[in-house]
Amino acid sequence: MKQLITLCLLTFISSFCLAQNYTLITTLPSKSVKGEKSSASFFVEIMEETFIRSGLTLRTEKGHWIANQKKVISASPSKGFVITPLTRTKEREDAYDWILPITNYKLQFITNDKSIDITNLEDLKTQPVCAYRESPAEYQLRDLGFTKIRTKVQEQKCFQGLKKQTTKIMLAHGKLAAIQGYKLIGGNPDQLIYGRSFSEEILYLASTKGAVSPQDKKKLADAFDAMKIDGTYKRIFDTY
Numbered sequence: 424m425k426q427l428i429t430l431c432l433l434t435f436i437s438s439f440c441l442a443q444n445y446t447l448i449t450t451l452p453s454k455s456v457k458g459e460k461s462s463a464s465f466f467v468e469i470m471e472e473t474f475i476r477s478g479l480t481l482r483t484e485k486g487h488w489i490a491n492q493k494k495v496i497s498a499s500p501s502k503g504f505v506i507t508p509l510t511r512t513k514e515r516e517d518a519y520d521w522i523l524p525i526t527n528y529k530l531q532f533i534t535n536d537k538s539i540d541i542t543n544l545e546d547l548k549t550q551p552v553c554a555y556r557e558s559p560a561e562y563q564l565r566d567l568g569f570t571k572i573r574t575k576v577q578e579q580k581c582f583q584g585l586k587k588q589t590t591k592i593m594l595a596h597g598k599l600a601a602i603q604g605y606k607l608i609g610g611n612p613d614q615l616i617y618g619r620s621f622s623e624e625i626l627y628l629a630s631t632k633g634a635v636s637p638q639d640k641k642k643l644a645d646a647f648d649a650m651k652i653d654g655t656y657k658r659i660f661d662t663y
Contacts, residue, residue: 443639444480445503447471448495450488451577462603465663466507469525470628472655476646479639481505489557489576495519500633508626510559519629522640523647526626526660528597530563532618535610536591541618553581553593559624560594579608586610596624603663 447470450463467483474481486494495504496518511521532552534541541547548569554560556574564572573590575581582604584590595601598620602612628643635643650656 443503443636445474445505447481447483448491448504448506449483449485451485462600462663466525468659470507472650473643473646476649477642479642487576495631498631500631502631503634505628505630507628509629510624511627512559512562514562520632520635521627521629522635523628523643524625525628527623528600528626529620529623530560531595531598531601531620532592533595533601534592534616535585535614539591541616544619547592550592553584553590560596563621564594578604582608582610
């Protein structure tokens, strides 16, 4: 009996020691106007609640978005890197494990210049368009044959360009994101004019390949589903 108890204790300690600790890699938050919260903070808050409910340890590391993506792709699974918000695209499909779908959006052309026909796609192809670098917005513009793509390492730079009139057109990650992004740089969202939107995209929590075990994936999925059922997800979403 004593040997059995010892064996059980050793098994418990071993499994505890082997438990994976996770690090959430995300983007640096945009500078916010007083009383406003950045969209990056929304994803962090949702993931922190999900991991707490799953009984999994999570720390957060913020940095430049393009460098962070490369960091997660090249990391050892033992690092336990997860990343959000990330759109699942053909360019990224095999680079990550896709853990949880978090929210949806549609790419949307925007301007604040009334002289531009934002609905005429062919005319837009002849003009400079701002987009977040190495994002679905840039990929979409390239797929459509746009040649005057002005990419920025921070999406906030596109919104700032609109406000300063140094940028005339932008492909934003959804109408709601455009409204918030423009507000965060002190712009008036009522000035925005909306053009064509595209097929719905999904923002995910992803990870380094093999970093999240099947058991932990299930824990996270169950916790996330429970948050939607009990209204926690909506409550957090509504604060943004």
